[in-house]
Amino acid sequence: MKKVYLDFLSLYPKKEVYFLAYIFGRRLVDFLGEDGFCLFLDSKVLLFSNDPKEIWGIRDKTYKLHSGSKGLEYFLKKLIKGQSLKRNENEEIPNTFDNSNPNLRKIKDRKLILKTKSTWEFCRNEIMHPSKHNYSYGDVLDKYGEITELVAELYKDFYGKSIPDQEIKDGYDMYFTNRNSNLRKKSLLFKLLKLK
Numbered sequence: 022m023k024k025v026y027l028d029f030l031s032l033y034p035k036k037e038v039y040f041l042a043y044i045f046g047r048r049l050v051d052f053l054g055e056d057g058f059c060l061f062l063d064s065k066v067l068l069f070s071n072d073p074k075e076i077w078g079i080r081d082k083t084y085k086l087h088s089g090s091k092g093l094e095y096f097l098k099k100l101i102k103g104q105s106l107k108r109n110e111n112e113e114i115p116n117t118f119d120n121s122n123p124n125l126r127k128i129k130d131r132k133l134i135l136k137t138k139s140t141w142e143f144c145r146n147e148i149m150h151p152s153k154h155n156y157s158y159g160d161v162l163d164k165y166g167e168i169t170e171l172v173a174e175l176y177k178d179f180y181g182k183s184i185p186d187q188e189i190k191d192g193y194d195m196y197f198t199n200r201n202s203n204l205r206k207k208s209l210l211f212k213l214l215k216l217k
Contacts, residue, residue, distance in 0.1 A: 067088070
């Protein structure tokens with residue numbers, strides 16, 4: 022596993038880089054690699070940046086989750102391969118996370134199987150295909166939280182805790198000081214920090 026150097030991600034706001042890295046922890050960030058981590062970061066930046074007024078009128082905000090959905094697929098494929106969860110070479114992600122798969126006995130928290138399947142189906146069907154439901158900003162913010170929480174929980178279940186190293190802590194502290202703690206606690210993503 023190659024270390025992801027967060028300071029080299031110069032095209033992203035450092036505040037977003039270190040917040041997401043703090044949630045994921047060093048081992049998960051490195052497991053994802055720069056490409057995988059940046060997929061989640063792309064969605065995070067879209068979610069927390071102001072839209073130009075030309076696109077304020079877009080009713081369905083799922084475009085902000087597209088990269089995060091790709092990040093989930095990237096992570097799941099890497100996890101499935103690394104843990105030998107497939108029953109056969111041609112098995113797709115939703116079939117791998119089917120309760121009848123004996124390889125899923127490796128998952129300690131059995132609720133993660135259903136959670137993975139439902140989150141994956143949302144990402145695959147609601148993000149990538151037309152839907153009768155238009156997802157508001159609040160909806161997609163909640164879904165982003167679900168996606169990143171699932172990734173952190175699955176990683177923890179298979180590989181153990183992923184905690185921030187000193188580089189991540191220093192970067193996080195630089196952008197999220199005590200004066201910002203009340204704002205942080207109100208964030209929908211703050212609950213993810215409780216995984217640590």
